[in-house]
Each structure stands twice: as C-alpha cells, then as structure tokens.
Amino acid sequence: MDKIQNTYRVISNERLCAHFWRLTFDAPQLAQEVQPGQFVHIRTADGLEPLFRRPFSIYRAQRYVEILYEPIGPGTRLLAVKQKGDSLDVLGPLGTGFKMPPERTKQVVMIAGGIGVAPMLILTDILKKKKYELILLYGGRTRGHVYPMKEFKDSGVKVYISTDDGSVGSKGRVSVLFDKVHFNPLTTFIYTCGPNPMIKGVQEFAAKHNIGGQASCEEIMACGLGACLGCSIETKHGYRTVCYDGPAFDLEEVIFY
Ligand SMILES: Cc1cc2nc3c(=O)[nH]c(=O)nc-3n(C[C@H](O)[C@H](O)[C@H](O)COP(=O)(O)OP(=O)(O)OC[C@H]3O[C@@H](n4cnc5c(N)ncnc54)[C@H](O)[C@@H]3O)c2cc1C
Ligand code: FES
Incomplete structure (x- = not known):
C-alpha cells in the first residue's frame, strides 16, 4: 500500500x-x-x-x-x-514493521514497558494463527499505567504484570518478570518495545542467553518519511531512521548508550 x-x-x-x-x-x-x-x-x-x-x-x-x-x-x-x-x-x-519469528520458534515472549505495549496486540493477532506459546511481560509505572489487557488474554496470551511501585502485579521493572518464563535459545523469540533503558536491558538479557528478537524503537519524529533524518539512531550497520528503516530492528542491531 x-x-x-x-x-x-x-x-x-x-x-x-x-x-x-x-x-x-x-x-x-x-x-x-x-x-x-x-x-x-x-x-x-x-x-x-x-x-x-x-x-x-x-x-x-x-x-x-x-x-x-x-x-x-x-x-x-x-x-x-x-x-x-x-x-x-x-x-x-x-515504517518497517516486525519480522516474523524464525521457522523453529515455538514460544514468543513480548516484553513491553508502558505505552510500548501498543504494537503488541496487532502482532498477537498475527502470531496466534501460528499456534506459538504467547507470553506478554508488561511493566507499567503505577496502577494507572495498567489496563485490563482483555484482548491479549482472550487471544490466549499469558500476561504477567509488574509495576514500579508494586500496586499491580510484581514490584519492580519488567525484568523482575523474566523468571516467570522458561526461555529457550532455540525456540524462543522476543519482541520488545518501551523506553530505551528497558530495551537495552532486554537486549543484554537476550544476548546473554543467546535469544533472537526484534525491538520497536521510538525517537522524536518530524517528517516520518525518511527525508529529514531527524529520527536517526545508531545501529551496528551505521545510522538508520526509526521512521523508515524502523521502527522495528533486530534486537542486537541497535546501539544504546
Ligand atoms: C514509532 C513510534 C511509535 C509510537 N507509538 C506510540 C503509541 O502507540 N502511543 C503513544 O502514546 N505514543 C507513541 N509514541 C510516542 C508519541 O509519538 C509521543 O508521545 C507524542 O509524539 C508526544 O506528542 P505530544 O505533542 O503529546 O508531546 P510532546 O510535547 O511532543 O512530548 C512530550 C514529552 O515526550 C517526549 N517525547 C515525545 N516523543 C517521544 C518519543 N518518540 N520518544 C521519547 N520521548 C518522546 C518529548 O521530548 C517531551 O518531553 C510513538 C513514537 C514513535 C516514534
Ligand atoms: S522523521 Fe524525518 S527521517 Fe524520520
């Protein structure tokens, strides 16, 4: 289109x-x-x-x-x-959306912080047709950043929640939920979206456990069409625009400081 x-x-x-x-x-x-x-x-x-x-x-x-x-x-x-x-x-x-998981994938873990949960439902709608085990680890700042997530649950997604203040779910950042999941380097694939420090944490976890994934990155935008270069971020392949080359990138590709 x-x-x-x-x-x-x-x-x-x-x-x-x-x-x-x-x-x-x-x-x-x-x-x-x-x-x-x-x-x-x-x-x-x-x-x-x-x-x-x-x-x-x-x-x-x-x-x-x-x-x-x-x-x-x-x-x-x-x-x-x-x-x-x-x-x-x-x-x-x-923009360029998420790549689909590799053939061998059996389990998909979506890791989202705050409004970073936004691209995960349309992804769920596609992935649920493939019979993966679908898991959402969601971290919100407070109770006010947690909504019922009924659409995820109705789609068979196992939802785990953390809040910074412990008002809903586990207390702490979304990383406190990692031990709820049995990650398997061969069959797990990760999708993540949220604040950069969170994505960086997921990137480090995935690298340590040799798990592949995709990250949806955010940057302040102007044209949205790849023309002004205002939304460029650093990747292992040089600078890329979030609006045209992304927002979705391979998880290990993006460089965070
Ligand atoms: C690809 C992409 C997808 C997005 N999807 C969503 C979404 O689904 N739902 C949603 O609520 N928001 C999303 N955002 C963020 C959203 O675009 C901003 O919150 C919005 O532009 C803020 O506009 P504003 O005029 O209300 O506030 P502004 O005054 O423009 O911004 C308020 C504050 O947020 C900061 N900010 C604005 N945009 C960003 C950004 N992209 N990254 C980090 N900080 C920022 C500003 O520096 C400022 O401090 C997305 C951003 C990108 C790049
Ligand atoms: S916003 Fe202009 S290149 Fe991305």
Missing part, C-alpha cells in the same frame, strides 16, 4: 485506565494493509500548534484501526478530546 494521507472518521475514543486511551477510526484500506509494528503519523491539531504530526503504533487493525496512547503533551492531549464523528488526518501506514 502507498503511504496514503487521508481523513478518517473517529469511531470512538475511550479512556482505558488513568493514563491510557484507545482511539478507533474507520480506515478499511489501512486496516487491510498494515503490518504489525508499522505506525501512523497523525495531525492532532486543526490549527498550527503543534505543527508536526505525531507518530503512533497501530494497536489493532480489524474492521477499524485502533491506536493506544498516553496523553503526555500538547499533541496527545488534543487527541484525547476527539469525539465520535470527528475527523482525523492520518498519514500511513509508515
């Missing part, structure tokens, strides 16, 4: 927990074509502020397209006031 800019109708915009919202819009062609790990670039303002579009992972693409978001600044706060019937200016699908 070409990178299409279009205006879509908002179907719903609901708060799922204190910090996370889900916005659903009617974009049948986009829903059909999008790959897990790709994102959309949304113009959140009708006026000039904020000027640039904001990137959001596709959370789910079935009849409608869904994004999961956390209002943290002007653009995302404007999204939170969108109502059913409003129009939404969307560019996408953009």
